[in-house]
Amino acid sequence: MSKYKGNFRQKRNKPVMGKQGREVLEALDESNPVIQMFKSFAAELDDKHDRYERIVKLSRDITIEAKRIIFLLHNFNIEIDSKRDSILEEAKTRLTAIFQISFLAIAKELQNHNAYLYHRAFTAGMQEFIEALCFYQFVKEEKIDNWKLVNNHFQYTEEDNPLSLLFTQYDFLLGIADFTGELMRKCINTIGSGNVSDCFKTCNFVKAIHTGFLGLSYTGNREISRKAYVLKQSLNKMELVCYNLQIRGKEIPRHMLLNVIEFQDTEIDADEGFVN
Amino acid sequence: MAGPDKIIADIFSPFQDHINAEQDVREVIRNIIKEIEKSTRDIITNLQVIHSQSNCEYIHHGIMKSREIMQGIAKGFEELDKAVPPGEYYRYNDHWRFSIQRLCFLAGLIVFLEKGILIERTTASEMIGVSNKQNIHLDLEDYLMGLLNLASELSRFAVSSVILGDFSRPLQISKFVGELNAGFRLLNLKNDSLRKRFDALKYDVRKTEEVVYDLSIRGLIPGSLQSEETNIDTSQPGETKPTE
Numbered sequence A: 001m002s003k004y005k006g007n008f009r010q011k012r013n014k015p016v017m018g019k020q021g022r023e024v025l026e027a028l029d030e031s032n033p034v035i036q037m038f039k040s041f042a043a044e045l046d047d048k049h050d051r052y053e054r055i056v057k058l059s060r061d062i063t064i065e066a067k068r069i070i071f072l073l074h075n076f077n078i079e080i081d082s083k084r085d086s087i088l089e090e091a092k093t094r095l096t097a098i099f100q101i102s103f104l105a106i107a108k109e110l111q112n113h114n115a116y117l118y119h120r121a122f123t124a125g126m127q128e129f130i131e132a133l134c135f136y137q138f139v140k141e142e143k144i145d146n147w148k149l150v151n152n153h154f155q156y157t158e159e160d161n162p163l164s165l166l167f168t169q170y171d172f173l174l175g176i177a178d179f180t181g182e183l184m185r186k187c188i189n190t191i192g193s194g195n196v197s198d199c200f201k202t203c204n205f206v207k208a209i210h211t212g213f214l215g216l217s218y219t220g221n222r223e224i225s226r227k228a229y230v231l232k233q234s235l236n237k238m239e240l241v242c243y244n245l246q247i248r249g250k251e252i253p254r255h256m257l258l259n260v261i262e263f264q265d266t267e268i269d270a271d272e273g274f275v276n
Numbered sequence B: 001m002a003g004p005d006k007i008i009a010d011i012f013s014p015f016q017d018h019i020n021a022e023q024d025v026r027e028v029i030r031n032i033i034k035e036i037e038k039s040t041r042d043i044i045t046n047l048q049v050i051h052s053q054s055n056c057e058y059i060h061h062g063i064m065k066s067r068e069i070m071q072g073i074a075k076g077f078e079e080l081d082k083a084v085p086p087g088e089y090y091r092y093n094d095h096w097r098f099s100i101q102r103l104c105f106l107a108g109l110i111v112f113l114e115k116g117i118l119i120e121r122t123t124a125s126e127m128i129g130v131s132n133k134q135n136i137h138l139d140l141e142d143y144l145m146g147l148l149n150l151a152s153e154l155s156r157f158a159v160s161s162v163i164l165g166d167f168s169r170p171l172q173i174s175k176f177v178g179e180l181n182a183g184f185r186l187l188n189l190k191n192d193s194l195r196k197r198f199d200a201l202k203y204d205v206r207k208t209e210e211v212v213y214d215l216s217i218r219g220l221i222p223g224s225l226q227s228e229e230t231n232i233d234t235s236q237p238g239e240t241k242p243t244e
Helices: A003-013 A021-027 A035-079 A081-109 A115-141 A149-154 A171-190 A196-215 A222-248 A254-275 B002-053 B054-081 B097-115 B121-128 B139-165 B167-183 B193-199 B201-217 B227-234
Strands: A157-158 A160-162
Touching: A003 A081, A003 B227, A035 A081, A035 A171, A035 B167, A035 B227, A081 A115, A081 A160, A115 A149, A115 A171, A149 B002, A160 A222, A171 A196, A171 A222, A171 B002, A196 A222, A196 B002, A196 B167, A254 B201, B002 B097, B002 B139, B002 B193, B054 B097, B054 B121, B097 B121, B097 B139, B121 B139, B139 B167, B139 B201, B193 B201
Parallel strands: none
Antiparallel strands: A157 A160
16 A cells, blocks of 8 residues: 555544654653643543542442332232331341442542532432332322432431531432332332222322422523423323223222223223324 | 422422522622633634744734733632532533633643643643632643644644744744644543544644654755755655655
């Protein structure tokens, strides 16, 4: 290949460093002030990026564990009574473990660092965790804690020094929005077990949350409005299910109710697909 | 069973208070930044003189004027320091990140014009007026972004210097941009905006090298009149051979 052709291609695709640039590079040594400066920058950037990645890993572990806890809690209505307590017990132990191990590890990483700078690294894990925590509280007591109460869990004491983890109100609310998705699933699963009153209760709870979202003034947060929209769709589904339960509940045996409603449910999905 | 009233009182009202308070802080910050941005544009206009005047007097005047405006900007950052709640720099920094990057670039340009050296991070933060503040500072990424913008401006400056008949400036710029490029290569950049901006640096490097090349093959570089003949033969487009 001719030298010219090689050069031509290089020039077209990406500029290569010319001789002058190469000579500048060669003339540079360790003592050059610019190089010295950039070496310290490199160390600073690496520290920042590494910390970020470590937190992302921790956050991902939290997400996985939270999803498993949610799955566990979905079994609550299906299991017989004696097993229910053990499910709650297990969920509680695992949730506490996330508080005490994973989130504490993140808090330690962020000690003496600005938590807002790394917030994006763990917001996903935080939201998923809030979803699991709310779900646990709802299954257990049919209520959820407010932000203050949950935030108390993120105040640690490490070697006699107070240590806290940033828990933003946005993360809390986004977690609650996700949590309503689980409630919808639970509502539909509940029909399978024939427990109609639970189904209505769950629906009412989501209604209350939906009302809350409607009352918010413009938040400037795109995630919130996106999730509020998803919440509205979940609620629509649940309301239709409850509607069907109410008008057809008496004419169909309980074990067949789910079939009827699931049939309706697929119809809803098809409609949505058509409209969109 | 918690009714809607309880959920709203417990969960949504505190959240609404929270975002209302946040909006208030943002409003204050936005107003401060608006003023800073206005002054920043004034500096940019003032410094454009380097592209149209080779007269030292004019350039000097432009620099002095810019430094004066920058002192006004420092006052704005004093206000910003008070407006930002402690420890929440990164919660709100979207509002001023771009302004600080621009100011970094302008401070870098001033220092380059005055002394011909790369502005240090501490110098930059002092000039802008964010050094030794409680709640605001100069972020490393913003400083680096400013330097990359400086490289682009200088590559244009190399061209306009030639137009104005100053043939020694491009050499200085080429060396400067080359060093900057070497420095940036030491950084492990993530796939973020800084990385993308850095990827464009090579075009600025090439541009300045081309200017130097064009000057050198015509023997227009000051102080190299004897050696110019021998330097032409091997050079290819895109490659340049500086003459000592």
